[in-house]
Amino acid sequence: xxxTSSLASPSAPMRTMVLWCPDWPITAALRGLAAGGPAVGGLxxxxxxxxxxxxxxxxxxxxxxxxxxxxxACSASARSEGVRxxxxxxxxxxxxxxxxxxxxxxxxxxxxxxxxxxxIEETMPGAQVVRPGTCAVRARGPARYYGGEEEAALWLLxxxxxxxxHGSRVGIADGPFTAEHAARTPQRQRIRIVPEGGSSEFLAGxxxxxxxxxxxxxxxxxxxIRTLGDFARLQPQDVEAxxxxxxxxxxxxxxGLDSRPVVPRVVPEELDSVVGFEPPLxxxxxxxxxxxxSADRFIDQLxxxxxxxxxxxxxxxxxxxxxxxxxxxHPRSFTAAxxxxxxxxxxxxxxxxxxxxxxxxxxxAITRVRVVPESVDxxxxxxxxxxxxxxxxxxxxxxxxxxxxxxxGAVVTAAIGGGRTLLDRQNLVAWGDPTELATTERARPDxxxxxxxxxxxxxxxxxxxxRPAMVIDAAGVAIDLDLRGVLSGTPARFSTDGRTLRPVxxxxxxxxxxxxxxxxxxxRRASRFQVVDDxxxxxxxxxxxxxxxxxxxxx
Amino acid sequence: xxxxxxxxxCMFEYEGMASAAAILDDSPTRATVDxxxxxxxxxxxxxxxxxxxxxxxxxxxxLPGGGLKEGATYSVDNSATLLMALLAGPSAAGSWCGVxxxxxxxxxxxxxxxxxxxxxxxxxxxxxxxxxxxxxIADVISVVVTRPPKRASDSSVARLSARLRQRGATLIVLGPxxxxxxxxxxxxxxxxxxxxxxxxxSARQATVxxxxxxxxxxxxxxxxxxxxxxxxxxxxxxxxxPGSPRQGSxxxxxxxxxxxxx
Numbered sequence: 035x036x037x038t039s040s041l042a043s044p045s046a047p048m049r050t051m052v053l054w055c056p057d058w059p060i061t062a063a064l065r066g067l068a069a070g071g072p073a074v075g076g077l078x079x080x081x082x083x084x085x086x087x088x089x090x091x092x093x094x095x096x097x098x099x100x101x102x103x104x105x106x107a108c109s110a111s112a113r114s115e116g117v118r119x120x121x122x123x124x125x126x127x128x129x130x131x132x133x134x135x136x137x138x139x140x141x142x143x144x145x146x147x148x149x150x151x152x153x154i155e156e157t158m159p160g161a162q163v164v165r166p167g168t169c170a171v172r173a174r175g176p177a178r179y180y181g182g183e184e185e186a187a188l189w190l191l192x193x194x195x196x197x198x199x200h201g202s203r204v205g206i207a208d209g210p211f212t213a214e215h216a217a218r219t220p221q222r223q224r225i226r227i228v229p230e231g232g233s234s235e236f237l238a239g240x241x242x243x244x245x246x247x248x249x250x251x252x253x254x255x256x257x258x259i260r261t262l263g264d265f266a267r268l269q270p271q272d273v274e275a276x277x278x279x280x281x282x283x284x285x286x287x288x289x290g291l292d293s294r295p296v297v298p299r300v301v302p303e304e305l306d307s308v309v310g311f312e313p314p315l316x317x318x319x320x321x322x323x324x325x326x327x328s329a330d331r332f333i334d335q336l337x338x339x340x341x342x343x344x345x346x347x348x349x350x351x352x353x354x355x356x357x358x359x360x361x362x363x364h365p366r367s368f369t370a371a372x373x374x375x376x377x378x379x380x381x382x383x384x385x386x387x388x389x390x391x392x393x394x395x396x397x398x399a400i401t402r403v404r405v406v407p408e409s410v411d412x413x414x415x416x417x418x419x420x421x422x423x424x425x426x427x428x429x430x431x432x433x434x435x436x437x438x439x440x441x442x443g444a445v446v447t448a449a450i451g452g453g454r455t456l457l458d459r460q461n462l463v464a465w466g467d468p469t470e471l472a473t474t475e476r477a478r479p480d481x482x483x484x485x486x487x488x489x490x491x492x493x494x495x496x497x498x499x500x501r502p503a504m505v506i507d508a509a510g511v512a513i514d515l516d517l518r519g520v521l522s523g524t525p526a527r528f529s530t531d532g533r534t535l536r537p538v539x540x541x542x543x544x545x546x547x548x549x550x551x552x553x554x555x556x557x558r559r560a561s562r563f564q565v566v567d568d569x570x571x572x573x574x575x576x577x578x579x580x581x582x583x584x585x586x587x588x589x
Numbered sequence: 590x591x592x593x594x595x596x597x598x599c600m601f602e603y604e605g606m607a608s609a610a611a612i613l614d615d616s617p618t619r620a621t622v623d624x625x626x627x628x629x630x631x632x633x634x635x636x637x638x639x640x641x642x643x644x645x646x647x648x649x650x651x652l653p654g655g656g657l658k659e660g661a662t663y664s665v666d667n668s669a670t671l672l673m674a675l676l677a678g679p680s681a682a683g684s685w686c687g688v689x690x691x692x693x694x695x696x697x698x699x700x701x702x703x704x705x706x707x708x709x710x711x712x713x714x715x716x717x718x719x720x721x722x723x724x725x726i727a728d729v730i731s732v733v734v735t736r737p738p739k740r741a742s743d744s745s746v747a748r749l750s751a752r753l754r755q756r757g758a759t760l761i762v763l764g765p766x767x768x769x770x771x772x773x774x775x776x777x778x779x780x781x782x783x784x785x786x787x788x789x790x791s792a793r794q795a796t797v798x799x800x801x802x803x804x805x806x807x808x809x810x811x812x813x814x815x816x817x818x819x820x821x822x823x824x825x826x827x828x829x830x831p832g833s834p835r836q837g838s839x840x841x842x843x844x845x846x847x848x849x850x851x
Contacts, residue, residue: 099729103760342749425845429685432729433710436722446711448696460696463709490815492698494669522784540783542790571776572790586695588790589669 042364047208047292048172049230051183053154053190055202058108058167063136071282071526077212091247099138100121106138143167143174151299152198158186162297170210187506205283209292215244216303233290239264245284250277302588305339307332307405307573314353314399321400322378332405341410342367348380351402361408363467366430372583375434377403381443386531433465442466454486454547456496456574456586486547488562491528495575500583503575504529505538505565513562519546530567530584536567544577591676623805641684642731645674647820651799651807653771657732660754660779664766666774670702670813671797672734674820675761675773677703679732687730690738691724691763701818706792718744727758738762743767771801775813782816792816794823815823 070518082330096112098105101467105121115130143166154161154169158176161169187204193201198207205216207228216226216236228236240252241263260266266289274282286293309328315321336343350358362376381400421504432444446462453459507512507523521544527535543563550556560578561583569574572588620832632811641649649656657663657675665672676699685708688694693712696710700706710730723735727749741749746767746812753760762769782791795813800806812822 262818295805429710429729432725436712436725439721439725440715442713444712446712446713448706448709448711450697450700450706451626456695456697462711462713488721489791490701491790491792491818492695492701494673494698495693496697498692521786531839540780541786542783543786543787564783566783566790570777570780570793570795572780572783572793587669588793589775 040583042589046263047233047290047293048212049183049206049211049475050213051171051173051175051187051190051204051206051210051297052164052213052217053169053194053202053204054172054214055194055199057107057109058098059138059143060109061199062166063145064098064109064138064140064141065068065100065146071182073238083444085242092553093569096133098126098133098135100135102139132253140166143535148193150199154190157189160294160296162298164214164241167481168214170296171204172298173213179406183227184225187227187313191224207236208290209287210294210296211287211292212237212290212488216241226298231290233292234263234266234288235290236292237288238266241498242288245287247284250281250284251447257480264278267288268497305332305335305341305407305410308402309404311400314401317401318381321403325377328403329370329377329405332373333368333370336407337413338375340413341407342413343407343410344368346373346376347406347408347498348377349402349404349406350377350380351404353401354398354399358397366427367411372434373405375438377405378438383441422479452484454549456488456493460496486545488574492589493572493588495587495589496584497584500530500576500585501530503573503582503584504532505563505575505577506535507584512582513577514543515546515577519544519561525565528567528573528582530573530575539564539568539570540566543575606644620682627806628802640757641850642684643678645678647809647811647822648773649678650822651773651797651809653799653801653803657758657759659731659759659772661770662750662753662760662762662766662768664762664764664769664772666772668762668775669693669698670762670793671773671775672761673699673702673704674811674813676734677820680704680708684732685730687712687726689726689733689735690719690810691734691736702814702820709802720749723760724749724752726758727753727760730758732759732761734761734763738768741846750807771799774798774800778813817845 069525094111095109096115096117097109098112098117098500099107100123102290103123105119106124107119108117108126109203112126112130112133114184117126117133121129123135127135141361146333147163151161151163154171157169160175161171163169171190173183173186176189180186180189183206187206190204191202194200194424199447203217203226205213205218205225205226205228206475207213207216208230212233213269216228219226231578238261242254242259242260242262242265245265254260254265259268268280268285269288270285273285277285310322311324314325320539325560329510333343343364345361345363347359347361350356358380360380362380364372368376437445443464447465449461449463450459451461460530505525507513507529508526510524511523513525516522525538525541527537529535541563544561545563546559546561549558549560551559558578560576563575563577565575573584574586575589576583576585590700640659641654642659644652644656652663657679663675667673680686681703686704687710689712691711692712694711695708696706698710711728711842712722713727719738720741725732727733729817748761750768765772767792774850775797778793778795780790780793792815793813794810797811797813798806812819812821812823814820
């Protein structure tokens, strides 16, 4: 924004060329299928049983992409059968029985557009991706170079046709808004040029729904303003007074005064760091030492790009052809030493160590180490404040040191989640890993009611693994529970260490938990008891299929 | 002559002092004197820096110096609740706590007793490196709990103590420790709320005894915890709690089957 205001007055729209590939998600999915294999995420309910993804798919196969149970995009042949965006899967399949259904994968969309973007940038520089399948280019330069706007557009279409993407369209107009709608005009010609200053005329007949502001469009329709032309005829001051800044902005769009500039994308740099070892190295310290200089370079590159890295992927190739790959996260940002640490941990933890876990020998020599930044952030967001953040930084360094002594998972922080057993409820997360990871993988929300939850106070000692225990009645017979939950006797004595029997001074229970009764394999029924001995030590005991265990101790 | 008189006078004074002490010995003020002497001794600490860190008031009263000290070591006799009562004060005041070598540390209880899990770091299995890990963590975290798997050598204990003093960290050891400032133990637990097959554990009264190198052992009857999961002193004049369990005296058992309370 600031750049254009220095170049031209903000009200003067820029001649813009917009390229639109219709049904891009479908094109991307088809190209992914044609490429075969894992490019397309899991096939959902495929109805045409033949497709496995490896066979080349004809372009006219009826195809629908599903997001959240609804059709997100559908191919032209599916559309001709009556499938529409927003249909439920069942409805779409009922209308078109031969419909092939895939999950919509946004990443695939973007990935598939990348080569297209490269081809465009070879033809004319400075493309801005509006969304995958649509991009905007400043029209003035190419028009002068190719000798006319239409000529430039033809070159662009030729470049796409060379990639095998047919049916794409180009619109040229003042500003990206008008140009995009010019490209989307239904007509035989693939190029639509709106002459300079003719935008408001071109837009006049279009419905107000195109503005993209749903609430505003509804209101305008109720006010009797149905086309952009009607809307454009209102006085700008009135619109601003009634609808505020957002209203004024879309009013400018409707009048063909789209002042948004085209901001060319910055071509991402290659920030990976690869080190090959020749001859291959078979000791961890050799590998980490060999990688040290490269780690410095890796971080330097990031700093020069004014980025910090919060997650990296490390790939290690070994001589025997194994590839170990792991993503490491960092609570703040990686330094060179951190990267080297992660490489070492991965080598230690990858199971490629022969024999003892503290040894430094590898079972198979390492030929190549590659570090890829997975997620980066602007360096400004990670700069330390002058005051206040020093303490945490120090703690992080100290704990990282312990992690480098014992391994990544040895230092943990805890959070309480949902669950029935005490061990289920405590989620231990390795220091540095985000706690969100735990909530998605294992933890269930604590806020839900958990039937069978223990009454407070919670026991201070929760054994890592249940300990065998024994409870007998006064006659010395082991206590058991029948199917109706009735105890076979009154607990008189118990033992938790297998050696000494202690008298039961007080007890309570049983509290029975039926877990996963719907699944025969993981079904578990356990009854809990609280038992206090004569010395005042209280235990939480579990009776699980006729066996007694000690789960926790109140001490 | 005068010399002889001087000697006699001295002897009489000495005698007088001794008899005064003998009188004091029997009087009830003896306890007060002892207490005052203990206070004087506890003020003359072995360390230069005697700053205390925020401690739970129920326990602070018993500790020498009136709270947990920076750079000092305390040992706790195998009671997780007592340990959490010690951690609750510093954690609530914003300190970080580290727990090393205690895999069975009940995190949920810790949270309920007022320990902030955001500032709690656990190293459940330090293995052979427990001393190194303890030292490394004491560098950055102000309250560190550790459980030695075996007796540490005197030299390493001295090195660790020096490091703690330098960093101003407080170490709490589960089990005995040669140079501890005070040893906290728990005895005579009485649970309430639980009966014979009915109710559930809801609160406990226990006697906490703090024995230090200086002065007499201090002890007090505390709620660990009370029915609202708080730690506080038992009000001596309050009604005895209802539904207290029958105690072991009603179970005549051979002595060899008994074991010390855990």
